[in-house]
Amino acid sequence: MKQFPDNFLWGAATAAYQIEGAWATDGRGPSIWDAFSHTPGKTHEGDTGDVACDHYHRIEEDVALMRKLGLKCYRFSVSWSRILPQGRGEVNEKGIAFYNKLINTLVANDIQPWVTLFHWDLPLALQMEMDGLLNPKIADEFAHYGRLCFERFGDRVKNWITLNEPWCSAFLGHGNGYFAPGRVSDTEPYIAAHNLLRAHAYIVDVYRREFQPAQEGQIGITNNCDWREPLTDSAEDKAAAERALEFFLGWFADPVYFGDYPASMRDRVGDRLPQFSEKDRALLKGSSDFFGLNHYTTMMAAQPKEEISGMGDIKGNGGLSQDQQVALSDDPSWEKTDMGWNIVPWGCRKLLEWIDKRYGHPPIYITENGCAMPGEDDKNVALNDLTRRDFLKGYLEACHEAIDNGVDLRGYMTWSLLDNFEWALGYSRRFGLHWVDYKTGERAAKISAKWYATVCKGNAIDPEFECLVNSSDAYTKACGKITRSA
Numbered sequence: 001m002k003q004f005p006d007n008f009l010w011g012a013a014t015a016a017y018q019i020e021g022a023w024a025t026d027g028r029g030p031s032i033w034d035a036f037s038h039t040p041g042k043t044h045e046g047d048t049g050d051v052a053c054d055h056y057h058r059i060e061e062d063v064a065l066m067r068k069l070g071l072k073c074y075r076f077s078v079s080w081s082r083i084l085p086q087g088r089g090e091v092n093e094k095g096i097a098f099y100n101k102l103i104n105t106l107v108a109n110d111i112q113p114w115v116t117l118f119h120w121d122l123p124l125a126l127q128m129e130m131d132g133l134l135n136p137k138i139a140d141e142f143a144h145y146g147r148l149c150f151e152r153f154g155d156r157v158k159n160w161i162t163l164n165e166p167w168c169s170a171f172l173g174h175g176n177g178y179f180a181p182g183r184v185s186d187t188e189p190y191i192a193a194h195n196l197l198r199a200h201a202y203i204v205d206v207y208r209r210e211f212q213p214a215q216e217g218q219i220g221i222t223n224n225c226d227w228r229e230p231l232t233d234s235a236e237d238k239a240a241a242e243r244a245l246e247f248f249l250g251w252f253a254d255p256v257y258f259g260d261y262p263a264s265m266r267d268r269v270g271d272r273l274p275q276f277s278e279k280d281r282a283l284l285k286g287s288s289d290f291f292g293l294n295h296y297t298t299m300m301a302a303q304p305k306e307e308i309s310g311m312g313d314i315k316g317n318g319g320l321s322q323d324q325q326v327a328l329s330d331d332p333s334w335e336k337t338d339m340g341w342n343i344v345p346w347g348c349r350k351l352l353e354w355i356d357k358r359y360g361h362p363p364i365y366i367t368e369n370g371c372a373m374p375g376e377d378d379k380n381v382a383l384n385d386l387t388r389r390d391f392l393k394g395y396l397e398a399c400h401e402a403i404d405n406g407v408d409l410r411g412y413m414t415w416s417l418l419d420n421f422e423w424a425l426g427y428s429r430r431f432g433l434h435w436v437d438y439k440t441g442e443r444a445a446k447i448s449a450k451w452y453a454t455v456c457k458g459n460a461i462d463p464e465f466e467c468l469v470n471s472s473d474a475y476t477k478a479c480g481k482i483t484r485s486a
């Protein structure tokens with residue numbers, strides 16, 4: 001039995017564009033992801049988020065699923081262009097009403113809302129009028145939008161995440177062009193990242209000065225990072241692995257904790273890496289009340305034998321390959337998910353410990369971790385997802401070990417509550433604890449959901465439930481035991 005600390009926060013996560021649908025309903029304005037997914041060739045089979053999981057029309061049903069899981073919190077994002085269709089100016093009250101209804105339903109069910117302000121879906125108007133993240137003035141637009149959210153929702157929302165994975169917006173959106181707005185450049189990722197960091201700092205400044213004293217919530221940023229394990233014990237490979245982590249996570253977390261980019265980046269990126277003004281540096285340093293981490297996988301890192309050129313692909317180095325010069329590889333013994341991502345639970349523990357050490361023992365929340373598994377278009381395969389159950393169990397055991405080793409891990413939110421629109425891969429990858437029939441909108445709990453419910457309700461990984469999940473009425477049985485012992 002692996003018991004978690006009292007008050008450990010169990011949750012599940014989603015993002016607006018991936019689940020809501022209703023893309024042109026009730027006055028919502030378009031975002032860069034609407035434009036991108038509607039452009040031929042950009043997503044798997046031309047899939048879009050037009051309907052997605054139709055969550056916009058299924059609040060009660062989806063909160064009921066969360067309730068059944070025993071979630072203590074639910075992380076979702078606000079679609080900026082649903083509440084500000086032009087990105088600024090006129091407020092769409094119907095959009096506000098939708099989020100009010102969601103928040104009220106969560107609160108009524110004792111589930112804490114964790115709200116991400118920006119999960120990549122920039123209002124299209126701001127892309128068209130001012131080049132989106134490339135314009136330094138975008139940080140002020142972020143701050144205005146943040147203020148609106150704090151004003152309208154902050155009486156009930158006490159946990160805010162400014163940005164989700166700015167690495168993805170910067171590198172996949174402006175480096176290799178794999179995500180919206182689909183730009184390809186060796187310089188723009190650094191500019192987009194810089195403006196996102198400034199945007200984060202400005203939003204936090206607004207919250208801390210105007211809202212936090214009365215609303216008493218917390219605010220932070222969520223970054224994503226894989227673990228990089230040195231391929232050999234050589235000093236070169238160890239340095240390469242460290243450099244890879246600095247280019248991936250240090251790029252975004254060093255400015256937030258230390259006020260500037262890692263020295264390894266300054267050395268290698270040179271003039272293409274922007275400088276922070278004194279004002280921005282001061283606002284950034286110490287601008288996160290907690291460390292939000294999305295973690296999915298691990299790769300081996302080594303000093304390359306030959307100079308690496310080019311940008312790097314989606315499995316890339318966690319930044320521009322040509323700048324980092326790190327050679328990545330897989331261990332042949334590792335199993336992979338349907339994303340091709342290696343399943344390496346100990347990498348999660350090592351990353352948590354690396355963060356703990358580098359950033360001075362911050363409170364950490366894992367705000368995403370999960371997996372896509374193959375064959376799950378078939379409902380039967382999906383509902384018997386013992387592989388996902390094992391994945392989650394492995395990663396949670398690693399989290400437990402990190403806590404034992406002194407890491408201040410306070411919560412874990414799995415990705416994702418539902419199968420959903422997996423960005424450029426459309427509906428071809430399924431990460432959900434619940435299977436979704438995209439034709440009818442039907443949801444069905446997978447075995448992993450039933451198992452995760454035992455963890456959330458018991459605040460523990462209890463080996464007794466491993467056999468129970470194989471039985472047909474696992475939900476009732478598993479949950480029944482917890483009720484009796486409580």
Ligand code: PNW
Pocket residue numbers: 015018164165168224294314315368415422423431
């Ligand atoms: C994250 N990569 O995205 C996002 O926060 C989610 O919206 C997404 O559905 C989930 O992870 C699963 O992919 C990522 O290429 C997308 O390394 C791509 C990468 C990392 C994270």
